[in-house]
Amino acid sequence: MKKNDGLGDYILLQRMMASHLQTPFHLPPLNHLTCIVTGSTSGIGSETARQxxxxxxxxxxxxxxxxxxxxxxQQWQTKWYASGEGFPLNIxxxxxxxxxxxxxxxxxxxxxxxxxxxxVLIxxxxxxAMGGAQNFSEDGYEQHMQVNHLAPALLSLLLLPSLIRASRSRIINVNSVMHYVGFVDPNDMNVIxxxxxxxxxxxxxxxxxAQVMFNNVLFKKLPLETGISVVCLSPGAVQTNVTRDLPRVIQDLYSAxxxxxxxPQEGCRSSIFSATNPQIPQHYQKLRTNEKSVCTLFVSQNCKPTNCSEEAHNIKTANRVWEKTVELIGLPSDTVERLVDGEDVQCRYGTH
Ligand SMILES: NC(=O)c1ccc[n+]([C@@H]2O[C@H](COP(=O)([O-])OP(=O)(O)OC[C@H]3O[C@@H](n4cnc5c(N)ncnc54)[C@H](OP(=O)(O)O)[C@@H]3O)[C@@H](O)[C@H]2O)c1
Structure with missing residues (x-):
């Protein structure tokens, strides 16, 4: 999708484009996997965690x-037992x-x-907070920037030692086609x-x-030997609690x-696909070994590799977003190199 393509078209066509996908996916046994899913109390995350x-x-x-x-x-365990399964869910x-x-x-x-x-870290x-005023976190950062980018970036970096401990692992970022209309000024991430x-x-x-740009740099920085694949994805336009702050008229449009x-069962397919599809590491490796690749693997709502936005290809801005992010989340600039070498890093946060 290019910046000027209509988001409306994308919503209207998404079901047709994804008509080849099963819902839910038939998954092989995944007993060998440990997965962290953030925000799994509702919507896409809840469905992802359960499946x-x-x-x-x-x-x-x-x-x-x-x-x-x-x-x-509790609800999931009850249903699971009722369906005749002998073992509890490991959750x-x-x-x-x-x-x-x-x-x-x-x-x-x-x-x-x-x-x-x-x-797997999802x-x-x-x-x-559609239509809401500009609000800041207790750390002083604009809330969308903190919840959608800064905090997940900190989580991904701090969990590198555990991700490296798995011989093959994945960092999956539930992103959005809305990044196509985004603009980041690394000197003004909080828009103040x-x-x-x-x-x-x-x-x-x-x-x-910002999340796509940060992960494009992480993609380049993480040596292939760590076995970590970094993926961003679009879930599509999904009926979830994300619409709870939308003006009534848009909520009605979603419901209509x-x-x-x-x-949510359909919206979690690109997450489940990115987390479990056996082709992902090969695909990622091919992209990573191509010197010309600027962007990490981006999976569309139809579970196909797609391009991230033109602006996300801007290497200079992406590097500035990386530097600024690492500074704002209180980590040293050589965090990835040190963690990959098995050294500790100190974060400015977490002392309270
Ligand atoms: N729905 C869409 O059309 C759509 C489209 C593109 C991308 N996405 C992306 O998909 C992801 C999942 O969203 P969703 O649509 O499933 O929305 P949702 O139903 O509102 O779920 C969002 C989840 O994030 C959690 N969350 C919010 N703020 C948090 C915080 N400060 N700390 C920890 N958890 C927090 C919520 O927890 P609480 O239950 O405690 O609030 C909830 O579990 C988001 O990244 C969203 O941007 C959604």
């Missing part, structure tokens, strides 16, 4: 509302609030202390300079573009277009 667990994966729901996660786990919940970088460090430290391999949690006027749409699309809008 991975039902295929046998050990799933960790990384959520800010632990009570809601425990209630879901648990851990607290993670992306609006607090301290929380991200606490989560990562607790996870890394287990000294077990992590095969950075799914996200927010879109007054050069651009803040709107929630700008906040959301910029955060999604049930044929065109994906259900």
């Amino acid at each position: 991975l667990a039902e295929a046998g994966a050990h799933v960790v729901m990384a959520v800010r509302n632990i009570k809601a996660a425990h209630e879901l786990i 648990q919940a851990m607290e993670l609030d992306l609006l607090s970088l301290d929380s991200v460090v606490r989560f990562s430290n607790a996870w890394n202390a287990r000294l077990t391999p992590l095969h 950075n799914n949690a996200g927010m879109f 300079s007054g050069k651009r006027k803040f709107s929630s749409l700008r906040g959301y699309s910029s955060s999604k573009l 277009l049930p044929y065109f809008i994906f259900s």
Whole structure:
């Protein structure tokens, strides 16, 4: 999709383009996988976590509302037993609030202390406070930028030791076609300079573009020997709680277009595909060994590799976004190199 292609067209055509896909996917046994899914208390994340667990994966729901996660786990276990399965789902919940970088460090430290391999990290949690005012996190960052980009970036980097411990692993970022209309000024990630006027749409699309740019640099920095594939994806336009802050008229439009809008079962296909498809590491490796590749693997809502936006190909800006991100999340500039060498890094956050 090019920047000027209509998002409306993309919504209207998404079901047709994805008509070849099974819903849900028939998954092979995944008992060998440990997967962390952020934001798995609703929508795409909840469906992703449940389907991975039902295929046998050990799933960790990384959520800010632990009570809601425990209630879901209870419901899923009950249904699972009722369907005649003898073993419980291997699923648990851990607290993670992306609006607090301290929380991200606490989560990562607790996870890394287990000294077990992590095969799949799905950075799914996200927010879109459509029409809302500009709000800042307790760390002082614009909330869309923090929840959709900065906190997942910190989580991905801090979990590298556990991802490296698995011989093959994946970092999956649930991104959006909205990154095509995004613009990031690395000197003004919080949109406070007054050069651009803040709107929630700008906040959301910029955060999604920043995520793609950051992961394009991570793609280049991570040596192939780590066995880690970095993927960004679009789930499509999906009926979830993400519409809860949308103006009534747009919520009504979503509800009036049930044929065109994906259900969460359909919207999680590109996440499940990216997390489990055996071709992903080969595809990633081919891309990574091509000197001309600028962008990491981007999977469309039809589960096909696609191009990230033209702006995301801007290497100079992507490198500045990387540098600024690492600075804002309180990590040293050589974090990846040190973690890959098995050294520790100190983060400015996580001491409270
Ligand atoms: N739906 C779409 O059409 C669409 C399109 C493109 C991309 N996406 C992306 O898909 C991803 C999943 O969204 P969704 O559509 O499934 O929306 P959703 O139903 O609203 O789910 C979002 C999840 O993120 C969690 N979350 C929000 N803020 C958080 C925070 N500060 N810390 C931890 N978790 C937090 C929410 O937790 P709570 O339940 O506690 O609020 C919820 O579990 C997002 O990254 C979104 O940008 C969605």
